[in-house]
Amino acid sequence: MDVVRGLAGVVAVATRISRVDGDRGELAIGGYPVEEIAPHATYEEALYLLWHGRLPSADEAEGLHHRLASRRWLPAGTVTLLHAAATRDLPVMDALRMAVDTLQLDGRPARGGDLDANLDAAVDVVARVPTIVAAYARMRSGSVPVAPDPARRHADNYLRMLGIEATPALVRALETYLVTVIDHGLSASTFAARVVVSTRSDVLSAVVGALGAFKGPLHGGAPGPALEMVFEIRERAARSRRSLDDEARLWAEEAVAAGARLMGFGHRVYRVRDPRAEVLAEAAQRLFADGGDPRLQSDARTVERAILEVLRSRKPGRRIETNVEFYTALLLHGVGLDPELFTPTFAVSRVGGWTAHVLEQIADDTLMRPTSAYVGESHDRFPPSASRPD
Numbered sequence: 587m588d589v590v591r592g593l594a595g596v597v598a599v600a601t602r603i604s605r606v607d608g609d610r611g612e613l614a615i616g617g618y619p620v621e622e623i624a625p626h627a628t629y630e631e632a633l634y635l636l637w638h639g640r641l642p643s644a645d646e647a648e649g650l651h652h653r654l655a656s657r658r659w660l661p662a663g664t665v666t667l668l669h670a671a672a673t674r675d676l677p678v679m680d681a682l683r684m685a686v687d688t689l690q691l692d693g694r695p696a697r698g699g700d701l702d703a704n705l706d707a708a709v710d711v712v713a714r715v716p717t718i719v720a721a722y723a724r725m726r727s728g729s730v731p732v733a734p735d736p737a738r739r740h741a742d743n744y745l746r747m748l749g750i751e752a753t754p755a756l757v758r759a760l761e762t763y764l765v766t767v768i769d770h771g772l773s774a775s776t777f778a779a780r781v782v783v784s785t786r787s788d789v790l791s792a793v794v795g796a797l798g799a800f801k802g803p804l805h806g807g808a809p810g811p812a813l814e815m816v817f818e819i820r821e822r823a824a825r826s827r828r829s830l831d832d833e834a835r836l837w838a839e840e841a842v843a844a845g846a847r848l849m850g851f852g853h854r855v856y857r858v859r860d861p862r863a864e865v866l867a868e869a870a871q872r873l874f875a876d877g878g879d880p881r882l883q884s885d886a887r888t889v890e891r892a893i894l895e896v897l898r899s900r901k902p903g904r905r906i907e908t909n910v911e912f913y914t915a916l917l918l919h920g921v922g923l924d925p926e927l928f929t930p931t932f933a934v935s936r937v938g939g940w941t942a943h944v945l946e947q948i949a950d951d952t953l954m955r956p957t958s959a960y961v962g963e964s965h966d967r968f969p970p971s972a973s974r975p976d
């Protein structure tokens with residue numbers, strides 16, 4: 587029996603939600619190229635597109651905004667849990683995973699029998715993930731959570747709840763990010779969500795499963811370390827008086843020789859540059875041109891080029907290119923988020939994709955149950971404990 591390790595290349599579902607072409611470096615979200623939709627759509631529009639298979643009219647987008655805005659409040663039990671997590675200073679992603687599990691405490695069902703009821707459960711969780719992240723981030727830093735503002739749209743309200751003065755440029759930059767990463771084929775977390783709900787479990791359980799898969803450094807956990815890497819290389823260059831390019835090459839040579847994975851590079855599906863990297867690099871450029879630290883943008887480009895050259899020479903034939911996380915780090919830093927919020931903010935977006943896949947999987951109603959090849963030992967008889975070796 588052939589084992590396809592990591593299920594690489596296995597086509598497990600048919601989906602209308604996003605199309606990823608790893609050889610050509612293309613991503614289409616709900617049928618629209620990411621380069622086209624990300625700089626223009628609101629998060630609500632992208633979400634509607636994924637949930638309903640078409641773009642909303644102005645009234646429908648407004649309707650979804652109101653529906654989400656009315657569901658942003660957290661159950662009291664969720665707030666209590668977040669306070670308990672903050673006293674232990676748990677990482678934001680751990681608090682988020684635990685908090686999502688408590689959302690049922692308000693008595694609303696985690697799923698219903700029909701599409702509308704499941705959609706309702708999806709609205710609930712998408713509306714509340716930003717509230718959980720923002721409330722917890724503020725509790726953890728000793729500040730009082732900021733209440734959701736129903737007049738503000740999803741991205742704007744998220745920034746406000748984080749205590750960030752939301753200028754139109756910042757909101758657009760964050761929204762471009764949220765739309766860019768809302769869905770990406772059958773990523774590990776999306777697959778996890780679909781597996782959970784394929785057993786006829788519920789929307790909330792699927793999101794909890796997805797969060798568990800998502801927070802690992804090989805998936806959603808990479809952008810924080812990617813930014814730290816750029817800062818570390820800059821500091822080393824300042825100390826050594828080498829050029830940034832030379833320092834980056836030296837740093838990457840050492841890291842690869844030590845067997846490290848360079849965060850923000852490589853992808854299971856893309857063999858060329860991740861198209862999302864360019865969308866986010868351009869969004870960062872627009873943002874930094876408007877204020878902030880334009881030097882960081884050009885330094886990141888220098889570090890990226892140097893690292894890619896080292897990877898090409900040290901990992902020939904592997905075709906390791908820049909992935910979405912490298913410019914995520916830059917853009918979210920420009921928006922004013924702490925690195926600890928990069929992965930949770932990715933989840934704020936991706937929960938839209940997870941729920942769309944969950945709804946698609948519920949409609950498909952097929953149990954996901956692959957097969958394993960047994961490679962352990964085989965014995966004829968069960969030995970009594972007295973006859974076993976010490």
Ligand code: ACO
Pocket residue numbers: 803804805806808842846847848849850851852853854855901904906909910911
């Ligand atoms: N840095 C150094 N070497 C790398 C990197 C990297 N970023 N990525 C892959 N490689 C090397 C591996 O060490 C391996 O080399 P070897 O065969 O000499 O041992 C080879 O390339 C193949 O590695 P695999 O793990 O088999 O490749 P896979 O396609 O499964 O990896 C992954 C994809 C996990 C994303 C990997 O590229 C990685 O670890 N990248 C760094 C973490 C990261 O940026 N994650 C975010 C991904 S984007 C997202 O999930 C939203």
